[in-house]
Amino acid sequence: MTLTHGAIDCDIHPTVPSARALLPHLEPYWREHLLRRGLERESFDISAYPSGSPLTARPDWRGANGLAATNLAAIQAQLLDPFRPSAAICNVLHGAQMMMSEDLSLALCRGINNWLIAEFLDRDPRLRASITVPIHSAELAAEEVERLAGDPRFVQILLLAMAELPLGRRQMWPLYKVAEKYRLPIGIHAGSSFRHPPSAGGWGSLYLEDYVSYAQGFAGALNSLLAEGVFQKFPDLKVVLIESGVSWLPASLWRIDKTWRGVRSEVPWLAQLPTEIVRDRVRMTLQPFDSPPDRAALARVLDQIGSDDMLLYSSDYPHWQFDGMDVLPDGLPPALLPKILFDNPRATYPRLAALNPVGETTA
Amino acid sequence: MAKHVVARTAEIPPGGRKLVTVRGREIGIFNLDGEFFALFNRCPHQGAALCSGEIVSRLESALPGDYRLSRPGEMLRCPWHCWEFDIRTGQSWCEPNSVHARTFPVTTEPLVAETVDVTIAERYVVVTL
Numbered sequence: 001m002t003l004t005h006g007a008i009d010c011d012i013h014p015t016v017p018s019a020r021a022l023l024p025h026l027e028p029y030w031r032e033h034l035l036r037r038g039l040e041r042e043s044f045d046i047s048a049y050p051s052g053s054p055l056t057a058r059p060d061w062r063g064a065n066g067l068a069a070t071n072l073a074a075i076q077a078q079l080l081d082p083f084r085p086s087a088a089i090c091n092v093l094h095g096a097q098m099m100m101s102e103d104l105s106l107a108l109c110r111g112i113n114n115w116l117i118a119e120f121l122d123r124d125p126r127l128r129a130s131i132t133v134p135i136h137s138a139e140l141a142a143e144e145v146e147r148l149a150g151d152p153r154f155v156q157i158l159l160l161a162m163a164e165l166p167l168g169r170r171q172m173w174p175l176y177k178v179a180e181k182y183r184l185p186i187g188i189h190a191g192s193s194f195r196h197p198p199s200a201g202g203w204g205s206l207y208l209e210d211y212v213s214y215a216q217g218f219a220g221a222l223n224s225l226l227a228e229g230v231f232q233k234f235p236d237l238k239v240v241l242i243e244s245g246v247s248w249l250p251a252s253l254w255r256i257d258k259t260w261r262g263v264r265s266e267v268p269w270l271a272q273l274p275t276e277i278v279r280d281r282v283r284m285t286l287q288p289f290d291s292p293p294d295r296a297a298l299a300r301v302l303d304q305i306g307s308d309d310m311l312l313y314s315s316d317y318p319h320w321q322f323d324g325m326d327v328l329p330d331g332l333p334p335a336l337l338p339k340i341l342f343d344n345p346r347a348t349y350p351r352l353a354a355l356n357p358v359g360e361t362t363a
Numbered sequence: 364m365a366k367h368v369v370a371r372t373a374e375i376p377p378g379g380r381k382l383v384t385v386r387g388r389e390i391g392i393f394n395l396d397g398e399f400f401a402l403f404n405r406c407p408h409q410g411a412a413l414c415s416g417e418i419v420s421r422l423e424s425a426l427p428g429d430y431r432l433s434r435p436g437e438m439l440r441c442p443w444h445c446w447e448f449d450i451r452t453g454q455s456w457c458e459p460n461s462v463h464a465r466t467f468p469v470t471t472e473p474l475v476a477e478t479v480d481v482t483i484a485e486r487y488v489v490v491t492l
Contacts, residue, residue: 229426261457265419269425
């Protein structure tokens with residue numbers, strides 16, 4: 001029995017092999033639209049995770065076409081059967097979320113959600129999913145959430161950290177309202193729709209700097225949610241930062257706490273330390289974990305995060321974050337593991353609250 | 364604890380303040396609508412001259428977009444890092460449980476000046492420390 005047996009894996013990535021795979025799952029109008037434009041030949045890879053990048057898929061998990069996690073059999077053989085989670089949450093990373101046309105964006109997101117149901121959720125009871133939504137239209141995103149909220153296998157709503165506007169802006173609030181209504185956490189995944197450079201200083205030349213800058217993208221998204229008062233406006237809303245790297249958080253919180261003390265008259269709805277709000281309302285998936293170089297330093301980082309409730313187990317499958325079966329970052333305190341692997345995910349996702357370690361839902 | 368006469372009441376009108384030195388300590392005397400309060404002129408955060416800071420109100424809001432000005436002129440904003448303190452209690456707004464500016468009891472009392480022929484009764488501001 002591995003340590004992860006019975007755990008809830010809060011971030012895995014089924015991959016849409018090509019737009020052609022979505023055709024059966026699109027509404028007739030949009031199927032014809034794609035075919036007229038020849039879009040079924042596109043991959044709609046997102047620039048944050050180009051399919052050829054080493055980080056996007058572990059080499060031994062890539063199929064003959066070079067892609068990983070494109071079908072249920074692969075996910076079962078590589079993840080579900082060896083690691084034995086009681087549940088795993090599918091987050092599909094795809095250009096559908098950020099098309100310039102908001103209507104096309106919604107149509108493709110619907111296709112992805114239908115594809116998830118037909119190819120994965122209906123075929124393996126261990127799988128759950130985030131609702132893929134058009135990230136540049138809160139109204140259309142809310143519409144898609146309304147369509148699927150009755151299906152308990154959808155446990156979260158998926159956004160990216162960097163979009164056209166900072167995530168706290170009021171244009172996003174219609175989505176947060178519906179998220180709160182259905183008690184669906186907002187999952188914010190690493191990445192950008194690249195309307196703006198990932199680094200606020202301008203466009204970089206290399207993938208390395210883009211990818212590393214995603215941590216600052218999370219800080220920006222979190223600062224926006226805090227400053228704009230999203231956590232006060234939507235008191236039951238929870239946020240999960242997915243694939244953020246984790247260890248950037250303490251310094252970012254120290255900085256916003258310090259600054260808030262001096263300028264809190266600008267944001268009077270923030271009546272408590274931003275750190276306290278974050279510990280209460282924000283969660284983070286485990287992989288990738290930007291570990292400090294030694295165990296003592298890791299213990300300090302965990303202490304600085306300041307809450308045992310915040311970390312949620314994730315494999316980030318099939319992204320290449322670990323080799324073999326070493327899915328847990330080295331040096332995590334054993335006493336914390338039951339919380340990370342099971343209790344925290346259950347407390348974060350109301351729709352998984354009744355799940356027991358063998359994957360059965362108790363009444 | 365001894366009483367120290369530090370000002371005539373008329374010197375510090377409502378909304379006004381006066382910095383005084385008592386037994387080597389700088390103390391700010393504030394008049395809030397006829398009530399007098401005294402704060403040590405040293406911010407508990409990093410020691411700035413707190414009593415030279417701007418006198419402000421409380422800006423409050425339960426939710427974004429819902430704005431309310433309360434306690435006009437009853438907060439003191441430190442000139443260094445803009446931490447705000449309640450002039451009445453010294454309580455910090457951002458860390459109300461752990462950070463307090465030091466306060467001193469203040470009274471206003473009539474005092475009799477010693478003169479031969481004339482007695483002038485005026486109210487004086489008296490601080491106790």
